[in-house]
Amino acid sequence: METSKCIIIGGGPAGYTAAIYASRANLSPILFEGLQPGGQLTTTTEVENFPGYPDGITGPALTDDLRRQALKFDANIQSGIVTAVDFSKRPFEVTVNGTDTYTAHTVIIATGASARYLGLPDEQKYMGMGVSACATCDGFFYRDRSVAVVGGGDSACEEALYLSTIAKKVYLIVRKPQLRASKIMQQRVLKKENITVLFNCNTLGLFGDEVLEGAKIIENQGKENEQVFEIAIDGFFLAIGHSPNTDLFKDSLTLDKDGYIVVQGHTTATNVEGVFAAGDVADPHYQQAVTAAAMGCRAALDAEAYLIEHDDL
Ligand code: NDP
Numbered sequence: 562m563e564t565s566k567c568i569i570i571g572g573g574p575a576g577y578t579a580a581i582y583a584s585r586a587n588l589s590p591i592l593f594e595g596l597q598p599g600g601q602l603t604t605t606t607e608v609e610n611f612p613g614y615p616d617g618i619t620g621p622a623l624t625d626d627l628r629r630q631a632l633k634f635d636a637n638i639q640s641g642i643v644t645a646v647d648f649s650k651r652p653f654e655v656t657v658n659g660t661d662t663y664t665a666h667t668v669i670i671a672t673g674a675s676a677r678y679l680g681l682p683d684e685q686k687y688m689g690m691g692v693s694a695c696a697t698c699d700g701f702f703y704r705d706r707s708v709a710v711v712g713g714g715d716s717a718c719e720e721a722l723y724l725s726t727i728a729k730k731v732y733l734i735v736r737k738p739q740l741r742a743s744k745i746m747q748q749r750v751l752k753k754e755n756i757t758v759l760f761n762c763n764t765l766g767l768f769g770d771e772v773l774e775g776a777k778i779i780e781n782q783g784k785e786n787e788q789v790f791e792i793a794i795d796g797f798f799l800a801i802g803h804s805p806n807t808d809l810f811k812d813s814l815t816l817d818k819d820g821y822i823v824v825q826g827h828t829t830a831t832n833v834e835g836v837f838a839a840g841d842v843a844d845p846h847y848q849q850a851v852t853a854a855a856m857g858c859r860a861a862l863d864a865e866a867y868l869i870e871h872d873d874l
Contacts, residue, residue, distance in 0.1 A: 691773025
């Protein structure tokens, strides 16, 4: 197969935006979307802060718009999962679905980040039977029931608010004495009658016969007024941040202590010339759809500049 000018790994806002720019620059990019086209946008409810959508837009609809825009400029979007990369060879090798090898002169990594779990054995035990990291996907099952959301950031507040429209009762389990979420989200959560915020609380474990029936909570852990109590819940939703999807790259690229790809200065260049990174996989700080999209744009421009500089490729 002919060597591509540009392969993009990941179908979130960063990947699709990179595809829009790379296509318009005649790089004929191939984009591999992976298992979950849209990435985390598919698990979000209403996106209210993506410029250009004054009335808000759902995550899946925004994904569809970005994807259609990339297709309009003839990006080659494929549903394969990248299972290996070899950046020690030139051109670079990208293996898809374990079997098919593609080669490219530049690679843009936009593999995003995945939801984190607390690491309790009970999370595995009740996975799919009460434990979830996606309220939009699974909230529907909890109509008129009681649920808990863990976390104090924007995601946790968003999930709690969404669930409060379906469930009878929502507990928000927050380990600190305050929420980290933006003020507007805090206000919405604190105003909502069927949401109870449990500040200074951590989850010790989950219980229930076969399906989840409750959680054991510890308040003020290690302090004089420490107390342990139980809440009756049918659903337990994690919203405690994300880990970058960089397993594939840990042997070939420089990662920071949390596993995010390190980019050089104001560019999207990684430590391997010709390999660029964009979006949440390389941005532990902003993690917004719009900043991911912007970084995808920058990665495509960086790839284009690299190819112009290496016009013998
Ligand atoms: P954040 O990192 O902002 O928040 C994670 C939350 O989980 C924090 O409250 C943190 O607590 C808590 N947490 C982490 N680990 C544990 C643990 N082991 N036990 C208990 N609690 C834990 O992640 P988000 O996913 O909420 O947001 C990521 C980014 O995306 C942010 O920039 C956010 O603003 C943005 N975002 C924006 C949205 C919007 O504007 N509509 C929607 C969703 C996300 P602590 O505070 O104590 O560290």
